[in-house]
Amino acid sequence: MSSLIQSLVDFLYSLIYSLPFFTPTSQTPQKTVLLGLQNSGKSTFLSPQTQHEPTLRPLSKSLTIGSRQFITFDLGGQSNLRSLWSDYVVTGVLVIFVIDVYNFSVVSEEVKEEFEKVKDTCGILAVVFNKIDLSPNEKIEDLKELLLDEEEGEDEDIGYFLTSGLKGEGVREVFEWLGERVEEGRKGE
Ligand SMILES: Nc1nc2c(ncn2[C@@H]2O[C@H](COP(=O)(O)OP(=O)(O)OP(=O)(O)O)[C@@H](O)[C@H]2O)c(=O)[nH]1
Ligand SMILES: [Mg+2]
Numbered sequence: 593m594s595s596l597i598q599s600l601v602d603f604l605y606s607l608i609y610s611l612p613f614f615t616p617t618s619q620t621p622q623k624t625v626l627l628g629l630q631n632s633g634k635s636t637f638l639s640p641q642t643q644h645e646p647t648l649r650p651l652s653k654s655l656t657i658g659s660r661q662f663i664t665f666d667l668g669g670q671s672n673l674r675s676l677w678s679d680y681v682v683t684g685v686l687v688i689f690v691i692d693v694y695n696f697s698v699v700s701e702e703v704k705e706e707f708e709k710v711k712d713t714c715g716i717l718a719v720v721f722n723k724i725d726l727s728p729n730e731k732i733e734d735l736k737e738l739l740l741d742e743e744e745g746e747d748e749d750i751g752y753f754l755t756s757g758l759k760g761e762g763v764r765e766v767f768e769w770l771g772e773r774v775e776e777g778r779k780g781e
């Protein structure tokens with residue numbers, strides 16, 4: 593119960609940063625939400641040393657990557673928990689959408705359905721093709737083709753990454769890209 597309260601407090605705290613009168617700085621923790629089907633590896637992506645039970649309640653964790661700070665929200669991916677996702681995907685939030693490449697062909701329709709909903713509601717989005725250690729020959733272009741509709745053009749607010757959360761491979765690059773996109777956005781304001 594206390595973890596739920598802590599998560600809610602962290603979430604409200606981070607919401608303050610998305611209010612219009614608050615001018616974010618590079619020291620402002622970037623609110624980052626992890627979404628994706630159950631078992632895709634979200635919790636492991638954030639904490640590789642732990643063997644995780646399925647996430648039933650949102651968990652928050654602070655991360656520092658280089659000079660940038662992130663406050664992450666790891667949400668449950670089971671189908672009955674996905675209605676919570678939209679509460680966390682609010683203006684200014686960064687989203688990491690995690691896909692298990694090893695099982696992608698089996699669950700691709702379900703992944704695509706959830707991805708379409710998320711893509712249309714969020715700003716900066718990192719798509720993480722995860723568990724690449726189990727399927728090392730995968731290519732980003734092929735995986736993108738499986739995920740996206742053919743007629744869709746490139747969206748510059750979406751980055752695509754191959755990662756192994758378990759081995760910690762590619763994780764830092766994802767957060768660095770997100771941080772860079774935020775900074776580019778600030779410069780453009
Ligand atoms: N081989 C491999 N296994 C992974 C990787 N990431 C996660 N796993 C395994 O996949 C299983 C599910 O990982 P979780 O991190 O709990 O998945 P989740 O997306 O948080 O699942 P929910 O909380 O139910 O939404 C665990 O057994 C992990 O050890 C990875 O990069 N490589
Ligand atoms: Mg989890």
